[in-house]
Amino acid sequence: MNSISANLNLMIKACEKASKTLIRDFGEIEKLQVSKKGPSDFVTNSDLKTEKIIIEELTKGRPDYSIISEENGEKKNKDSKNTWVIDPIDGTVNFLHGIPHFATSIALKHENEIISGLIFDPIKDEMFYAEKNNGAYLNNKRIRVSKKNNMQECLFATSGIVEKKIEFSYRKSGSAALDMAYIACGRYDGYFQKNLNLWDIAAGLILVTEAGGVINKIDLNEHKDLKIIASSPDINEKLMEKISNF
Secondary structure (H helix, E strand, C coil): CCCCHHHHHHHHHHHHHHHHHHHHHHHHHCCCCCCEEEEEEEEEEHHHHHHHHHHHHHHHHHCCCCEEECCCCECCCCCEEEEEEEEEEEEEHHCCCCCCEEEEEEEEEECCCCCCCEEECCCCCCCEEEECCEEEEEEEEECCCCCCCHHHHHEEECCCCCCCCCCCEEEEEHHHHHHHHHHHHHCEEEEEEEECCCCHHHHHHHHHHHHCEEEECCCCCCCCCEEEEEEHHHHHHHEEEEECCC
């Protein structure tokens, strides 16, 4: 196994602990209590439980770090330079329908940069992680973005409403975090999406870049309405051309 920082080790432990609850809840999905925040926002008690476990574990190890999380919002702490960015279940709608495609995402933001990221799919037991200048990994194996450069052979991902006709193959998987992780390991060739929240993509940003991918400039001080276009470098120009008015 490659050497990982104490912070990433803490993230992995927190994630593994929380995933036990998540897997159990997924197995009993019909008993779950669900409340609705808005037209497309579902919160389950699993979201809340998972987030609570993760925050507790991270805080034990790093009591002073600040936190941005999906359900609890922003909590400034003594150490405002270091911030955990947490999405307990990315892909809640899939989760609620019993579709095994969702993940927990944790990133560490230092000042205005993501220095560590982890995306864990508990059902497939796939853990994607990356640290600044240390490469990207899936279950301890080094991963790289795809090398395809013919649009016809590529597969892309998006998750919102596609307003215009798109002349290439794409999927809507329902989990932005996994879409980004899948670019990092070469399953998808790119991802384009608007109206994202920072916690949806924070860990994915470092995974994609450490796996050799490219991403448009994103202001990490903004937490909402982010737009992302991420892909392998080989296909980036062609993708940008195809979605020029995206």
